[in-house]
Amino acid sequence: MTETKEFTCIRCPLGCNVVATLDDGKIVSITGNTCPRGAEYVTNELTDPRRIVTSLVKVTGGERSVVPVKTKTDIPKGKIFECLEELKKVTVSAPVTIGDVVLANVCDTGVDIVATANIE
């Protein structure tokens, strides 16, 4: 059975409308993408959707009480809320520098959580 699925690519601000044609769940064609990242994104969305997660963790002894963080690379979309729960348990102490690992291998994804701002 042939079906088509539409996606808005999130890899850059262009937001291409990418259409995947599937035959028995297998990708037959991908159209509408401006660059190869669009095809890669849609392939991932159909097999293993992933997102970069950005949030905050608590910080003590600093100019601010929270420091922004991100997953260093994308993690499975299904693990976003589990990852956020883990971040609630983390407290770091100032100073914090951009790139500092605040939590290694979050939720067994193999991906580290790193700080994205400097806190003095």
Next chain:
Amino acid sequence: MDKDLVIIGGGPAGLAAAIAAKEAGVSDLLILERDNKLGGILNQCIHNGFGLHTFKEELTGPEYAARFIDKALKLEIPYKLETMVIDISKDGEYKLVSYMNREEGLVVVRAKAVILCMGCRERSRGALNIPGYRPAGIYTAGTAQRYVNIEGRMPGKEVVILGSGDIGLIMARRMTFEGAKVKLVAELMPYSGGLKRNIAQCLNDFDIPLLLSHTVVDIKGKERVEAVVIAKVDENSKPVPGTEEEIKCDTLLLSCGLIPENELSNALGVVMNRVTGGPLVNESLETDIEGVFACGNVLHVHDLVDYVSEESAQAGKKAAEYLKAKEGKCSCSESGNKAEASIKINAVDGVRYTVPSVIRLSRMEDRQTVRFRVGAVYKKAAIQVLAGDKEIMNLKKAALAPGEMEQVILQKSVLEALPDLTEVTIRVKTD
């Protein structure tokens, strides 16, 4: 105090302008910033998606800001924090910049050139005229963003968002991440004001409904927001009676557009563009007042910070050229520039405005970026550029939307080849 160049604002525009000016040889410069940190609004934009154009990688707001702050520090560009500019005025060829801070009190700087980099602010509830009481729990999306991301405080638990600007979309996801229930986003227009990818990754990913052609017609609750009433609107944006629906919530976030912050420019008497709410500028991003430049969101609201950085670097470079030209000549030959031939850029047929709006060929770079926005959603259209009556560009576009900034790059050689050219027209062409 005398300065060659004063930059008003230390956000992305001010930083990029200062760096470019310094690199072009201006050493006597000063950034004035009212916050307690450089970086401006980027500091609270902790989501990723910045810098794909500039650095070829996806950064968060604070990371993007840090790249520019580090560079400014390395170049030893002087700056003052928690310093509020309260007035700019003319004094012959100089500009008098009055600022205040806790250490120095009131100080007046006499500057040869000024770059306006004050950014923009959000349209507030007062400006939107939403009826109802004035309970706690109504915030602009950016204010809520500051509470959550900088101060670590949550403004509420059950949220309705009015307006689908990017900050509203980003905050829908952000509040969801922090445990709030975002019930819906209502948008007055039949299309979103934000980037498509933000609808995908901030709303669709979390099943948050986006109701187009809807608005808030009433806010319930006296001490705290208890509910809002939303309704459909017709093609004239008027609520349709009978379509009202009450949505229980404790928080209403507003993401209904950004307004360039030009109180200082207005006080100085800069001629403004009524469409953008920012100054009218020429190819050098110079306002009608000689030596006063503008860039970033104070000039026109951008969708991507990458474009702010690019534009602001241009303003910094041109301000440096202006200062060099001034140094090299005696004040008596000043009047020579005024009568310079210039090309007016007309924005018509769906193109709402252009930045710049006039080009002096003699000052034009080989490639001049002209940025603009369209006024409606178009599918399968083209951007047509006419020099006089002659078509010099026809760029096919699968889609055009008001939420996304467009640009064309004009070649100096093409314009020069057309004698007596006085007008360039940019329009949307539909079949």
